[in-house]
Amino acid sequence: MGGGRPRDTGVEERVVAVAREMLREGGYARFAVDQVADRAGVAKTTVYRRWPSRDHLVVAAVATFLDDVAIEETGDLRADLVRIAAAIAAGLGQPGIRLLVSELIAAGARQPDLAASVYQLWARRRAASLDLFAAAVGQGEQADDVDPGLILDQIIGAVYYRALITGDPVDDDYLKRLVSAALAGAGVSSGGLA
Amino acid sequence: MGGGRPRDTGVEERVVAVAREMLREGGYARFAVDQVADRAGVAKTTVYRRWPSRDHLVVAAVATFLDDVAIEETGDLRADLVRIAAAIAAGLGQPGIRLLVSELIAAGARQPDLAASVYQLWARRRAASLDLFAAAVGQGEQADDVDPGLILDQIIGAVYYRALITGDPVDDDYLKRLVSAALAGAGVSSGGLA
DNA sequence: TCCATTTCGCTACGCGAGTAGCGTAACAGA
């Protein structure tokens, strides 16, 4: 049996590239599959043959530009944690990003087969943050019986919670208190106060 | 100048009641404004004259049945916190509720004028949780120099974070460790270990 | 009674998501 017409391998790349641009230009709200298809020089049906829904395409596009943001490590665990939390808070402070993040979360809830892909998006950044703890342990900056995951959950979770759910402000003072409390709760000695 | 035709005051009540039913039956996904209007015996345009979007109506409907769930206070701060966190985790474990919560969050991000209303939904439950701390202080169970809001953020935030964003499991063991860490971070004496 | 005003119901429309079906193009193998 013959192999049939081969898939145009350029389609994935072109469509995702256009999708990324459209996300940058108009955000999630103005992201229209028809327009993506047009600008990519592809039929809408062809798009839907690879990504079963608009959200699938959005997730695929976001996955390609989430790696751009790097985390700076200074070696000072507490300071690094504050910086990471501040970066997240700053991002969620922008309406466009807040909308995109919210929609990505909702996308995972709307379509179960997308959940894993969405979790994967945050997992990368979380893994990078966890590295900070390993480095801190290596430098004897802290004991190794603490649970880095738990500490991160408390810090990052609180930031997302306030920014997305309660709407409370997330300023620098709050972040310092938050990180201090989370570290103290895990028994990490207070390297340096506020 | 004459007063014009008076508004049918029964419309608000009837429409919200039907909306609540439809949410219970089919969740957020199957919630259609047309059907709500039909079942309420009202024209779709009339619905849109009061609630400018589907999300506005959903928020109005959710606001009427969120008060049903009460929080049980036993007087044991730690146990109560674990129970509250477990209740939230259990709720978010249900696909329908997880979707609804996600969509409500996204609704606030989509339409700025809805954000305040959505925050208000969670604010009531948060206020009830904060009361636990006041009671605990009254009973001398803890010092009064702790920041209840910060502790709640760490606990509730972590639960939402794991359930909605990272997708990590939220089991009982995790919750106990979480509450213990949050309380310890605030300097609350460990009333009882795991 | 006549008029201005406001609400209501209805029809029709535009838009974007997602689907179905058809003809055609691009292959592999006989």
Next chain:
DNA sequence: TCTGTTACGCTACTCGCGTAGCGAAATGGA
């Protein structure tokens, strides 16, 4: 070259959100 198979483009469709415009109903005031 002929056949089977798969991908592509295109048209047309359904569905739900949200809007525009019209005539009728329900009021208060002249």
